[in-house]
Amino acid sequence: MNSTIESNDIVIRRAKPQDSSQVYNLMIELAVFLKCDREMTLSSEHQSTIVGYSLYFHIYNFLEGFGISMENLYVSKSHRGMGIGKMLWQEVTRIGLELGSTGILIIVDNWNKASKDWYTRRGCVDLTETKEYHYLTLGRKEMEAFVNDA
Template identity: 35%
Template sequence: MSSDSNKPNIAAVIVRDAEPGDIPQVYKLMEELILFLANQDLRLYTEEEFFQFVFGKNPMCLCLVAVLKEDPNFVVGYSTYFTMFNSVDGLSTTLEELYVKSNYRGKGIGTILWKKVTQKALDMGCNSTIFVAHQWNKRALDMYTRHGCENLTEMNGKLLLHFSKKDMEDFVKTSEKA
């Protein structure tokens, strides 16, 4: 690492599947992500719940970590993703989160994480990847569009909708028919 920037070059970073011992560091990065998104109202699951989501009996998501070659136990970034099926694309991957610590940004680590998720998706037979980018995050939007991602909202009016747990509970309790 150069002493002036304290940032690694791409060759100094390894992206690998998360291991159980990585979860505490990934969880701390998730807390940083919530601050980055400037949304204190977001609910962050407990570290144990996240562990179960990734390594439990019925894992719900996959997780990759970016670590430094010189310190392979130091996590500088992560991505979480999962597979799903839809009638248009068949098997698809959803890239749920991609985050790199602020003092390690701008060195291609996010791109390496994204490429690794993409390669894993292709290896699983996925035909597309879906993810969300915030309109204000120009840096991420530029990266995604530079590599060929299409904005479905602009292209065909597809909107991302959210159903909170409370709304879900209220919905299943209603007697109204669709």
């Protein structure tokens, strides 16, 4: 799985440890975009080499089998509109297919209509609308209260 994709001077490749500070900068930029930057207390210098990233991991659904959860897909504002996001997503998808995944889970903030539309134009289905799924979460405090409930 050491593949790379190249197109018009853009290279999609596996992240390396030395990329971490540049990926971190993009994560800060994403936090600002998602309006949660108040929770971020660290900053670092901007380095222009890395312009996008995708963070994903493997998941298992007992009804559908193995899949991928794509936690983040982010392209720096200065490099949007060049197809980089699509290339990143295609590589995550290729890896998923290679691993036998049955699908990719993508969670989009309710206010982020542009991202939701971008994904649905490319074939994603909004489960909240079509299957009436609701993804629920139980925070740490609530977990402790639940476990201690007699």
